Amino acid sequence: xxxxxxxxxxxVKRTGEKVFLECVQDMDHENMFWYRQDPGLGLRLxxxxxxxxxxxxxxxxxxxxxxxxxxERFSLILESASTNQTSMYLCASSSGGFNTEAFFGQxxxxxxx
Amino acid sequence: AQTVTQSxxxxxxxxxxxxxxxxxxxxxxxDYYLFWYKQPPSxxxxxxxxxxxxxxxxxxxxxxxxxxxxxxxxFSLKISDSQLGxxxxxxxxxxxxxxxxxxxxxxxxxxxxxxxx
Numbered sequence: 001x002x003x004x005x006x007x008x009x010x011x012v013k014r015t016g017e018k019v020f021l022e023c024v025q026d027m028d029h030e031n032m033f034w035y036r037q038d039p040g041l042g043l044r045l046x047x048x049x050x051x052x053x054x055x056x057x058x059x060x061x062x063x064x065x066x067x068x069x070x071x072e073r074f075s076l077i078l079e080s081a082s083t084n085q086t087s088m089y090l091c092a093s094s095s096g097g098f099n100t101e102a103f104f105g106q107x108x109x110x111x112x113x
Numbered sequence: 114a115q116t117v118t119q120s121x122x123x124x125x126x127x128x129x130x131x132x133x134x135x136x137x138x139x140x141x142x143x144d145y146y147l148f149w150y151k152q153p154p155s156x157x158x159x160x161x162x163x164x165x166x167x168x169x170x171x172x173x174x175x176x177x178x179x180x181x182x183x184x185x186x187x188f189s190l191k192i193s194d195s196q197l198g199x200x201x202x203x204x205x206x207x208x209x210x211x212x213x214x215x216x217x218x219x220x221x222x223x224x225x226x227x228x229x230x
Contacts, residue, residue, distance in 0.1 A: 033218065035220070040122070041222060042204060042221055043204065043220035045217060045219065059219075088156075092218075094218075098216035099165065101163070102218055104157065104159075106156050
């Protein structure tokens with residue numbers, strides 16, 4: 001079974017801290033995605049990556065950056081966390097093209113205080 | 114840019130009955146895929162069903178089926194013989210190319226389904 005693992009299920013950080021959310025997949029997938037999920041807003045795409053060291057902005061990239069140094073790992077970075085970045089963050093991966101299923105991690109609920 | 118709209122924030126159904134969740138989408142692409150994902154209280158998102166835009170036949174997976182109306186850009190999910198385990202947030206999603214060979218997966222806002230015993 002495909003497994004997508006997010007490093008933390010719950011995280012509490014202070015305003016202004018640099019925050020790293022880590023995601024690892026074990027199926028050699030080319031594509032990886034970071035979404036944030038907020039009540040009433042659904043899932044919004046922050047960044048995605050289709051290859052090592054490659055990245056593209058999603059719909060809400062402001063305040064975030066990403067890193068993909070190895071194929072299996074995709075990190076989301078909050079350079080200076082703010083309270084409006086309190087949210088649920090979901091990582092996903094998929095192989096092949098746009099017809100393939102995306103597999104999700106269990107999410108990280110981040111609270112910025 | 115692709116958009117996905119789910120107009121029903123919440124729905125409820127009696128156990129063993131049928132419920133339909135609505136989804137409309139907008140895209141300028143001629144080839145794309147549509148998906149329904151389920152997110153139970155455990156937060157683990159899983160794929161329920163997928164549909165290719167070029168296929169006229171509606172996809173079916175056991176008790177789950179879709180009504181795909183391409184001209185109307187509508188993609189509804191029907192759940193038959195609803196079970197307590199079907200209670201979850203359901204997300205409609207579309208996938209289309211985003212420059213070159215890369216693709217984006219765009220989600221709607223979700224519909225929270227409650228199943229009453």
